[in-house]
Every structure is written in structure tokens, then in C-alpha cells.
Amino acid sequence: MRGTRIVVLGAGIVGAACARELALAGCAVTVLERGGPAAATTAHGEGNVLVSDKGPGPELELARLSRRLWPEVLDEVAAHRPGAAAAVEWEPKGGIVVATTGEGARELERFAASQRAAGVAAEALDPAALARAEPHLTRDVTAAVAYPEDAQVQPSGAAAALLGDALRAGAVLRTGCDVREAVTRGGRLTGVRTSLGLVEGDAFVDAAGPWAGELSARLGAPVDVRPRRGEVLVTTPMPPTVFHKVYDADYVGAVGSGAGDLQASAVVESTRAGTILLGSSRRRVGFDDRTRPEVLSVIAAKALRLFPSLAGVPVMRAYGGFRPYVPDHLPVIGPDPRLDGLWHAGGHEGAGIGLSAGTARLLRDLMLGGRPDLDPAPFRVDRPAVLGAVEGETR
Numbered sequence: 549m550r551g552t553r554i555v556v557l558g559a560g561i562v563g564a565a566c567a568r569e570l571a572l573a574g575c576a577v578t579v580l581e582r583g584g585p586a587a588a589t590t591a592h593g594e595g596n597v598l599v600s601d602k603g604p605g606p607e608l609e610l611a612r613l614s615r616r617l618w619p620e621v622l623d624e625v626a627a628h629r630p631g632a633a634a635a636v637e638w639e640p641k642g643g644i645v646v647a648t649t650g651e652g653a654r655e656l657e658r659f660a661a662s663q664r665a666a667g668v669a670a671e672a673l674d675p676a677a678l679a680r681a682e683p684h685l686t687r688d689v690t691a692a693v694a695y696p697e698d699a700q701v702q703p704s705g706a707a708a709a710l711l712g713d714a715l716r717a718g719a720v721l722r723t724g725c726d727v728r729e730a731v732t733r734g735g736r737l738t739g740v741r742t743s744l745g746l747v748e749g750d751a752f753v754d755a756a757g758p759w760a761g762e763l764s765a766r767l768g769a770p771v772d773v774r775p776r777r778g779e780v781l782v783t784t785p786m787p788p789t790v791f792h793k794v795y796d797a798d799y800v801g802a803v804g805s806g807a808g809d810l811q812a813s814a815v816v817e818s819t820r821a822g823t824i825l826l827g828s829s830r831r832r833v834g835f836d837d838r839t840r841p842e843v844l845s846v847i848a849a850k851a852l853r854l855f856p857s858l859a860g861v862p863v864m865r866a867y868g869g870f871r872p873y874v875p876d877h878l879p880v881i882g883p884d885p886r887l888d889g890l891w892h893a894g895g896h897e898g899a900g901i902g903l904s905a906g907t908a909r910l911l912r913d914l915m916l917g918g919r920p921d922l923d924p925a926p927f928r929v930d931r932p933a934v935l936g937a938v939e940g941e942t943r
Contacts, residue, residue, distance in 0.1 A: 551576055554915070555740065555749035557727055557763060559585040561703065562900050563755035564711035565908035566893050568621075571717035573916055578749065579711070579719060580742060582726040586707035589757040589900065592869025594780060594817070594825050595703045596793065597902035600643045600695035603659060604666040606926035607878055611899070612667070613921050614906030615697055621905055625709050632712050635705035637820045643698030643793040644673070644681060646689045648853065653691035656797040660693045669696050684789050684857050691797075698793055700817065703901050710904070722747075730767040730887075737767065737889035751915060753891045758835075758870035760880075760894040769887040771880055771934050773895050776873035777831045779843055781851075784862045785822030793817040794854060795828075810843060814850035816858075824858070826851040828898070832873065839868055871897040876933035878926060879903065881910055885930045891915065892929055 552575045556567045559581035571577040597618055602608040618638070626633035645660075647653040660670040673681065673692040681694065715721060722744060731739035731746065739748040756763040758775035798813040815827040829843050844866050852859055874880060874895035884890040893911050896903050910927070913920040929935070 553749040556753045558755035560590040561707040561904045564707045565904040567714035569908040569912040571714045571719040577719035579721045580725045593703045595701040597699040609922045610906045617905040632709040637702040640699040643695040647691040647797040755893045758872045775870035779868040781826040783824040790818045812846045814854045881927040
């Protein structure tokens with residue numbers, strides 16, 4: 549398949565990761581992006597590389613594959629571009645999940661036990677160990693579990709490193725390029741008409757994140773990927789205060805919920821620059837990008853329950869972004885059975901940063917006839933949640 553012309557539609561972190569894998573495999577890769585690289589969903593995330601929030605099943609397997617691949621990928625980037633690798637700000641600092649009620653403790657312990665059975669390192673912390681790990685955390689905790697495999701990156705830096713590696717391997721990037729319609733021949737996708745003209749190829753990868761549903765509809769093969777909005781607060785730089793990614797056990801329920809109204813939970817973590825990120829929220833509001841003060845208030849209140857000492861700390865900014873939501877909460881990775889030549893890599897919701905490395909490797913193996921590291925069947929395109937929109941819900 550060396551020399552195969554592959555067009556990646558989207559230059560967020562998933563598109564960048566896919567472009568890198570395919571370019572390094574010898575394909576002639578073109579990346580089309582209607583805005584700027586990593587300027588949309590990727591730039592509005594927290595940079596999580598997590599296993600702690602995923603129960604046993606295919607998404608956890610993809611997360612574990614990605615967690616194994618991330619250090620390998622960064623070592624490869626560093627061999628040619630050490631500055632780009634450093635800008636990723638890889639922090640394998642681990643995560644701590646806490647419960648603050650009796651019921652929450654029981655659920656967290658059950659969830660952690662199921663993850664251990666699936667091979668995840670999940671270590672119960674007693675009050676003394678928790679206090680040593682996070683001295684500023686509230687003592688009103690009923691259970692705590694440490695996840696040493698959790699890590700963090702700077703999202704835009706990570707995407708830039710991956711895309712830069714793809715370009716070094718020969719990929720071509722076209723920005724300001726809006727895809728408008730498909731060009732087919734004999735039932736096969738052979739090109740796309742864009743705002744910059746016709747782009748032809750042997751295969752096309754829809755990696756448009758929350759806009760994947762809209763883009764796939766333009767191409768004549770719609771998938772049910774919708775935007776789900778999330779917001780984050782950012783404090784001013786502080787002395788070392790939060791040493792892991794710390795979140796309330798409610799976060800797992802919010803991630804897995806399909807409710808359209810506000811789902812919020814406490815997620816608190818520091819960055820290398822000293823700021824503290826406070827999340828998180830999930831709302832299905834279409835592409836309404838207005839910031840809602842009442843949502844930010846809920847996020848702040850939940851964060852303060854975990855870290856009361858943050859009460860007087862200034863918040864210097866707030867940001868929000870759209871995550872690509874699929875009703876069954878599984879990514880969409882693989883060929884489209886309705887349109888030969890069209891492939892999908894998306895639907896990761898808020899986990900796209902962490903899952904990008906594994907997604908790209910799986911897609912590469914599927915496209916080029918390699919042997920995948922995990923079973924691709926659960927991520928297939930022709931499953932009910934992907935091909936059939938839920939009646940009565942808006943995109």
C-alpha cells in the first residue's frame with residue numbers, strides 16, 4: 549500500500565495522529581482542515597490520557613493500547629524534533645479518584661475491582677496515604693483509588709508534535725479548506741470538492757471530531773456523531789497544590805450518561821505552568837458556543853468541595869469546547885460499509901486526546917492490512933448507535 553493516496557479530513561489530534569501513522573507507513577497523505585490545526589476541540593480540552601474512567605470493555609482496551617503507545621510515539625518524535633516532544637509536556641503523574649459518600653465509596657470500590665480484573669493498576673488509598681499524596685485535598689473522603697497509569701499532555705502541543713511528524717514524513721497540510729461534497733465513481737469515493745478545489749485520493753478519513761456527523765452527511769454516508777459541550781476554568785499560576793489528576797467518582801457517571809441536560813463533576817489538576825484546571829461539565833446544546841455563568845458556578849462549587857483551599861484563588865479564564873458524542877459512548881473507527889473509500893476515526897467524546905495514539909494505530913492496521921493490536925469489531929461503523937440517529941434528538 550506504499551504510495552496510497554489518503555486524505556485525512558480534520559487536523560485535530562485524532563486526524564494528526566492518523567496522518568502520522570499513515571505517512572510513516574509510506575502513504576501519500578494530505579490533511580484538509582477548514583480552520584487551523586488543533587484549533588477547535590483539541591485546543592479546548594484538558595489533555596487527559598486516562599484509564600481510570602473506563603470500565604472493562606473495548607474502550608478500556610483502546611485506552612490501554614494508547615497509554616502504551618504514547619511514550620513510544622514521543623520517543624520517536626524526540627529523536628528528530630526534541631523541542632516538539634518537549635512541548636507535549638508529557639506528565640505520567642497518575643490519577644486519584646475519590647468518593648465523598650457511602651454510596652459513592654461502594655460504587656468506586658466495585659468499579660475499581662472490575663478494572664483490576666481487566667488488568668488496570670488501581671490501588672486503594674487509606675486516609676494517611678491519601679493525605680501524603682494530596683495534602684490539600686478535603687478529608688471528607690469515604691474512599692480513594694490511585695491510578696498510576698493516568699497521564700496528561702498539553703493538547704495543542706501534542707497535536708502539533710504528531711502533525712509535525714506527519715509533515716516530516718511527507719504529508720501535506722491544507723488549511724482553510726472546507727469540504728463541501730463527495731465525488732464518486734462506480735459507488736466509490738474518489739474525491740472531495742472543497743473551497744480550494746477538487747482533492748482526489750484512494751481513501752478518505754473522516755476525522756472531523758464533533759463535526760464528523762455533519763461532514764459525513766455531506767459525503768452521503770451520515771454517522772450519528774453529535775457535539776457535546778464541556779467547560780473548564782483555569783486559575784492563575786500557583787505554588788504546587790494539586791499533584792495528580794483528582795476527580796470525584798461522579799465523573800465516571802457523567803462521562804457515561806446520555807442525558808442532554810447538564811452533567812457535572814469535580815475534576816481538578818495542575819499544569820506544568822502552575823495553573824489549575826477545574827472541570828468538568830457535559831451538555832448537549834448543539835453547536836451553541838455561549839459560555840453559561842451558571843455552568844461555571846457549578847464547576848467551581850464542585851471543585852471547592854474537593855479542594856477548599858482554592859476558595860480565594862483567582863480564575864483567569866474559562867473556556868469551552870465541543871466533544872464528539874456517540875449514543876453508545878464508543879468511538880467509530882473503520883471503513884464505511886455504504887461508501888467504498890470512506891473511513892471514520894472519531895466519536896471519542898472527551899477522551900480523544902488520550903485515545904488518539906491507539907485509534908491511529910488501529911486505523912493504520914485496518915487500512916493497510918496489518919494485524920490490529922485489539923479487536924476492531926466494537927468500533928465498527930455499521931452498528932445501530934452510529935447509523936441510526938435517536939428519534940427526537942437534535943444534532
